[in-house]
Amino acid sequence: MAQALHENALPPNAPARNATGAGTETKAETKAGRAAAAARAVERDPRWQKVVARDRAADGDFVYAVRTTGVYCRPSCAARPAKPENVAFFAGPAEAEAAGFRACRRCTPNAASLAEQHAATVAKACRAIETAEAMPSLKALAGSVGMSPYHFHRVFKAVTGLTPKAYATAHRDSRAKTELARAGSVTEAIYDAGFHSSGRFYATSNAVLGMTPTAYRAGGVDTDIRFALAQCSLGAILVAASDRGICAISLGDDPDALARELQDRFPNANLIGGDAEFEALVARVVGFVEAPQLGLDLPLDVRGTAFQQRVWQALRAIPAGETASYRDIAERIGAPTAMRAVAGACAANAIAVAIPCHRVVRNDGALSGYRWGVERKRALLEKEAQA
Numbered sequence: 032m033a034q035a036l037h038e039n040a041l042p043p044n045a046p047a048r049n050a051t052g053a054g055t056e057t058k059a060e061t062k063a064g065r066a067a068a069a070a071r072a073v074e075r076d077p078r079w080q081k082v083v084a085r086d087r088a089a090d091g092d093f094v095y096a097v098r099t100t101g102v103y104c105r106p107s108c109a110a111r112p113a114k115p116e117n118v119a120f121f122a123g124p125a126e127a128e129a130a131g132f133r134a135c136r137r138c139t140p141n142a143a144s145l146a147e148q149h150a151a152t153v154a155k156a157c158r159a160i161e162t163a164e165a166m167p168s169l170k171a172l173a174g175s176v177g178m179s180p181y182h183f184h185r186v187f188k189a190v191t192g193l194t195p196k197a198y199a200t201a202h203r204d205s206r207a208k209t210e211l212a213r214a215g216s217v218t219e220a221i222y223d224a225g226f227h228s229s230g231r232f233y234a235t236s237n238a239v240l241g242m243t244p245t246a247y248r249a250g251g252v253d254t255d256i257r258f259a260l261a262q263c264s265l266g267a268i269l270v271a272a273s274d275r276g277i278c279a280i281s282l283g284d285d286p287d288a289l290a291r292e293l294q295d296r297f298p299n300a301n302l303i304g305g306d307a308e309f310e311a312l313v314a315r316v317v318g319f320v321e322a323p324q325l326g327l328d329l330p331l332d333v334r335g336t337a338f339q340q341r342v343w344q345a346l347r348a349i350p351a352g353e354t355a356s357y358r359d360i361a362e363r364i365g366a367p368t369a370m371r372a373v374a375g376a377c378a379a380n381a382i383a384v385a386i387p388c389h390r391v392v393r394n395d396g397a398l399s400g401y402r403w404g405v406e407r408k409r410a411l412l413e414k415e416a417q418a
């Protein structure tokens with residue numbers, strides 16, 4: 032009976048069940064027994080620990096209601112802790128309100144969380160940057176979303192991993208990159224993409240493309256890429272690096288196939304077999320793949336569009352031992368409806384483990400595909416969960 036009371040989560044002023052008592056028990060005994068059983072049921076619920084810990088990460092997953100006050104809260108609410116026998120859990124504000132509870136004024140569980148508000152604000156600013164002829168000033172951008180320039184800059188960086196200026200630059204550069212692949216001449220591409228002086232483009236392009244525009248268009252011509260193959264617990268591993276940093280980490284059963292793939296990606300680069308110095312770097316990467324929670328303190332040569340870079344930045348923020356859904360990532364980068372594009376960016380990642388796309392799972396928690404084999408994804412996640 033007490034169990035049923037908890038699960039049905041009666042509103043605070045509804046008549047308690049069996050209040051008239053039954054059989055030989057007195058009213059007082061029935062009530063006390065019911066409260067104790069309700070408390071035990073709540074304490075056994077894993078959500079209770081999150082309430083006790085005021086776990087911010089659980090906000091949005093559920094709300095809890097307190098029968099004695101008639102109020103429901105986010106798990107992280109700073110209000111005085113409730114007695115477990117008076118607590119009921121609900122999937123969200125709508126369910127709690129349908130059961131007769133009202134939102135706590137302190138933690139406002141029915142309002143969008145600060146993180147959600149920030150993501151929406153930043154998404155709006157990103158669209159403004161993308162559609163503007165010239166880069167809007169920080170003051171104008173901040174003003175358009177009702178924030179101070181200082182606060183806006185901090186929020187933008189926290190959500191995207193980039194400053195507004197770097198985002199505008201990356202967006203313009205990704206347009207330049209698309210144009211380069213099909214334009215007749217590099218100069219034309221530069222002007223089509225909105226660069227006013229080609230000198231400025233050449234000055235910044237190396238940082239974005241990892242090579243000069245002409246070299247990029249020609250599939251990495253005149254670029255030196257060192258690579259080496261090794262074995263790790265997940266099978267064969269290929270590590271490749273330009274002089275800017277690691278540009279590929281790939282996993283597979285067949286080492287030759289991994290080398291051919293690298294060649295296909297950079298058909299015109301000078302692929303150079305690793306020397307002793309490079310072998311030392313490969314050993315560090317293999318050590319990292321075996322124990323990702325240790326982190327990899329080596330520069331990455333990340334090549335992708337501005338959007339892909341935002342996704343990859345968000346992936347790198349998922350700690351080892353945790354996973355996120357495509358929807359989580361889409362929300363974190365301020366593009367909540369871009370789940371398919373997020374999945375595409377995960378699939379386009381060329382740097383296994385260091386950009387941990389294996390930590391992204393389907394919205395229902397099931398493993399989704401993995402460029403280097405779903406069994407390797409499972410093995411990596413199991414290893415990280417144990418660490």
Ligand SMILES: [Zn+2]
Pocket residue numbers: 103104105108109110135136137138139
């Ligand atoms: Zn509250």
